[in-house]
Amino acid sequence: MSVLIVGASAAGLTTAETLRRKGFRGRLTILGAEFHPPYDRPPLSKQFLHGTWDETRTHLRPSSILQALDATFILGDPAITLNNHTIHTTTGRSLTADHLVIATGLTPRTLPGPPLQGVHILRTLDDATALRKSLAECRRVVVVGDGVLGAEVAATVRRLGLGVTLVGPQATPMEAQLGAVVGGLLGELHSSEGVELRMGSAVDALVGVDGRVTGVQLAGGVVLPADVVVVALGAAPATGWLEGSGLRVEDGVVCDEYCAAADGVYAAGDVARWSYEGKLVRLENRTNATEQGMCVAANILGERQPYRPVPYFWTDQFSTRIQVHGRPAADLTIAEGNINERFVAHYREAGRVVGVLGWNAPKQTRAHLRNLSGEGTV
CATH class of the missing domain: 3.50.50.60 (FAD/NAD(P)-binding domain)
Structure with a gap:
């Protein structure tokens, strides 16, 4: 069995690492549009932009770890079409595999x-x-x-x-x-x-x-x-290259609950829009990229895991860290702390806690996750 991952991203790399960790020893190829090895995007607007991090610190893994993955990395060669399980690239390559994973992320507006x-x-x-x-x-x-x-x-x-x-x-x-x-x-x-x-x-x-x-x-x-x-007006899923592929593309690559877009074709990360309890959902955050990549790898190997995450994101601004688990709602109450300093808040719908937010309170926020109902999922 062989796997081709389109996107040398956090989602793409996590998929590859999970496959190897679960025992997959087949041919593994990672195709990236950029010349850089997989790197982390959240620090770009903070530590890297400020100058406290150099480029090397943004890399998701050192070169020695990437080499140990026993994968073929093809970088700086964007995919331009997909036809019958074959990826065609800008430089003229034609790549195919038993399983394809689309992890091409977003294009800024x-x-x-x-x-x-x-x-x-x-x-x-x-x-x-x-x-x-x-x-x-x-x-x-x-x-x-x-x-x-x-x-x-x-x-x-x-x-x-x-x-x-x-x-x-x-x-x-x-x-x-x-x-x-x-x-x-x-x-x-x-x-x-x-x-x-x-x-x-x-x-x-x-x-x-x-x-x-x-x-x-x-x-x-x-x-x-x-x-x-x-x-910084947001971004759209990078799916233009999939025109004519036969895949359903509507604000992302549309997938079933197992993140499969077609037989042997999966999507993970910002580009994926998957079925969750009868509705289509797409999440744009670093945590989702990792968790969805892990789920895709498991399903490639036949584990049949439906993807049912609890959304989570964080942001660091000045000396403040804000963490959000679940989803926001109009009804917000302070559950712990002082709103003028550090606190944990609950978002509620119909009396249920559907989201938990921490403002400079990471430890306290974790303790409140037990209050998050199933309605806090996507």
């Missing part, structure tokens, strides 16, 4: 308009390297996007001593992930650290002179001056 110097996205290690270089040569940054990535970038930029404005359509930063109450606390944290917030604002256009960005124009005509603009 951008703003319309001509390209301008000083405008950045942040998804890859190369993106982060380019942004870090630009930050060393600027004074004023505007971050467009008030989700996890935008808030993290704004915090890191401010810690570098630069002026930064965070712009987004929500009433508070990360409101979709945290709810209005905790989002409001996060907004207060950013403001106290010197981040200028422009919440509830839509961006009309980027402004530039001689091919270089000079500002961000909001709806209504106000222009925020900027030497650098970071666009």
Whole structure:
């Protein structure tokens, strides 16, 4: 038996490692679009962007561990089509295997308009390297996007001593992930650290002179001056290369409850949209990439494990760590601690705890997970 993993990502690497750990000794190939070995994405907007980590520290495994995996790594060669279990790549390779795993992740959204110097996205290690270089040569940054990535970038930029404005359509930063109450606390944290917030604002256009960005124009005509603009407006599943493959692609690769998209074809990580209790679900977080990769490996080996995770993500901003297990809901109560310092909160629906949030309280948060009902799953 042979396995071909498309995506040298956290999900892809975890799938490979789990296969080997469970005794698989067949041919194993990992195809990556980037030239870098598998690396971790969460540090890109924090430790790496700040300069406290170098590139090597972002690597998920040292080279010796990757070599011991006894896998063939083909890097810097993106997949461009899939036909009848055969992957075709940019350089003209044709690769096939008994089982295929799609772990190609996401493609960042951008703003319309001509390209301008000083405008950045942040998804890859190369993106982060380019942004870090630009930050060393600027004074004023505007971050467009008030989700996890935008808030993290704004915090890191401010810690570098630069002026930064965070712009987004929500009433508070990360409101979709945290709810209005905790989002409001996060907004207060950013403001106290010197981040200028422009919440509830839509961006009309980027402004530039001689091919270089000079500002961000909001709806209504106000222009925020900027030497650098970071666009963090979310991302879409990287599935364009699957057009004509016969797979069902709708906001991700659609899979059954075992993460199978077709006979011998699986998906894992940000790109996977799988069936859970009659509905289709897709999660974009580091924990899901790992857990889903492990599930895919088990199912390739015939274990028939339905994938039923409890969502979990965390974010570090300034000196605050926020952890969320389950899912947010409108009804939030403080279960332990002080909302002005550190605390654990419960999200409830119909009287049931469907989410647990910790604000600078990792140990206490773990203790509250026993309160999380089955409704806290996806």
